[in-house]
Ligand SMILES: Nc1ncnc2c1ncn2[C@@H]1O[C@H](COP(=O)(O)OP(=O)(O)OP(=O)(O)O)[C@@H](O)[C@H]1O
């Protein structure tokens with residue numbers, strides 16, 4: 001499903017170069033639960049951005065479902081992200097001024113779905129996330145756990161092939177963390193491919209494939 | 222429907238920054254409201270000018286000798302000219318009267334006086350000048366034939382001099398040729414509020430009408446005539462008519478081409494006034510357009526701030542599938558709606574102030590519906606045009622970059 005061939009990422013200009021990723025080779029198959037851990041600044045987010053088609057490698061090749069990503073344009077990248085990838089970020093990244101429901105509708109909206117379908121699906125997923133009574137709250141009025149569940153609902157609403165989570169529980173307490181990790185496990189059991197970036201060894205161990213990244217070098221753990 | 226999705230976040234963002242948003246659209250409001258006011262002012266001025274001219278009569282021509290020229294005895298207009306013109310241009314003229322003018326000061330009680338202009342005219346003069354009778358009657362043929370010492374005065378003068386308007390049969394003593402002569406009031410007409418005259422402060426005199434035969438006789442005058450006033454038919458070209466009449470008069474007096482006669486042509490003056498009005502409207506309109514431009518720059522400024530403050534929002538939208546055109550559309554819509562709202566507020570203010578000015582000047586106002594729609598569209602266009610650069614800036618952000626800037 002996902003293949004990275006010798007992918008490298010170098011940031012910056014000539015004299016202040018930072019090599020964030022070094023010759024990374026990685027295969028992710030459908031149904032995998034992959035965890036990536038590493039110290040701060042080791043290149044985890046950089047890797048996730050590349051997997052999520054938010055950023056492009058400076059060297060090497062990246063294939064998403066067999067499609068060489070460096071050959072396609074901005075607009076198609078948006079479509080790929082919209083259709084196949086669900087993002088969950090450490091700091092939730094909900095849009096202020098929109099309600100929980102409106103935030104969750106957004107990917108469907110950009111996917112060109114009709115209004116009725118948008119509302120119906122978004123509602124379903126939010127109820128699944130146990131947020132049925134919060135759907136009309138502004139995203140700024142939600143607790144941290146509720147925010148993260150809303151953002152997971154937003155990631156799941158389009159039925160993506162892969163869920164990319166960059167330290168999704170970094171801002172949450174242990175109870176919320178446990179809940180969300182349980183949720184990811186369930187999703188994976190139902191067939192969802194999950195890539196989890198985490199500091200936490202315990203949750204990294206839930207994955208069926210574990211990787212460590214150090215100074216931009218990826219190793220199986 | 223899509224629009225609402227695009228704008229929901231903008232709306233709450235703008236609401237949270239009410240004062241800033243308001244300041245940003247203030248320029249648009251000022252620009253648009255002044256454009257609308259100017260348009261209404263233009264039409265108000267137009268109808269004022271037209272109504273003034275209608276009082277005088279648009280198809281009116283007044284001919285006099287040019288007193289700035291050196292005139293010989295033979296050049297002066299006389300009574301036979303009146304008769305000849307009337308005959309020669311019978312088909313074009315509705316009414317015609319030679320005019321004798323006498324100006325006197327009449328004392329009224331509290332040691333002030335009124336300048337009374339007495340127009341010596343004939344019984345047809347009320348077909349040349351609008352004279353709306355309130356009491357009694359206007360001059361008749363017999364008044365002229367018998368050289369009756371009679372006056373038609375206006376109601377304001379009647380009120381000042383007699384204390385009321387019911388004054389038919391009362392007398393006024395006037396000095397004619399040094400001799401006090403009693404005149405009978407036979408009628409009272411309505412004095413019109415004369416806006417243009419008020420503007421130039423020339424409204425402190427009254428006009429009375431008396432038979433020209435009477436005044437000429439009492440003043441012991443030869444048959445010289447001050448001027449000939451006339452109304453011509455609607456289908457007659459007034460420019461052409463004036464040329465022909467002057468040529469005819471010159472032929473009678475054998476002074477062709479010496480340019481000794483003046484013609485006041487109301488229709489021509491009206492079109493000149495109209496052109497001047499249009500010019501003023503145009504100039505002020507350009508100034509207003511410049512203020513709109515400045516307003517547009519204000520909008521561009523706030524949109525740039527908006528884009529940089531909402532970088533992460535843009536990043537999120539892109540990450541979850543928004544294309545560049547979606548982002549572009551969102552911010553263009555946002556700036557267009559801001560200026561559209563500014564436009565609506567400005568139009569409302571403009572219409573209200575125009576309406577108020579119209580009320581004050583007692584002019585019937587026609588709401589400029591069509592131009593209002595154009596102006597609204599234009600204000601939306603200002604937002605679109607000045608939103609392009611900020612919106613392009615928003616789309617040019619790469620999603621990672623936008624997300625990192627939180
Ligand atoms: N835009 C950028 N320009 C320059 N250097 C960058 C940029 N983004 C990241 N880096 C550098 O690349 C390296 C990897 O960063 P990355 O964000 O991937 O780390 P991380 O593993 O996600 O860290 P954390 O656990 O703190 O989130 C770091 O040294 C960082 O300073």
Ligand SMILES: [Mg+2]
Pocket residue numbers: 044045046166
């Ligand atoms: Mg990171």
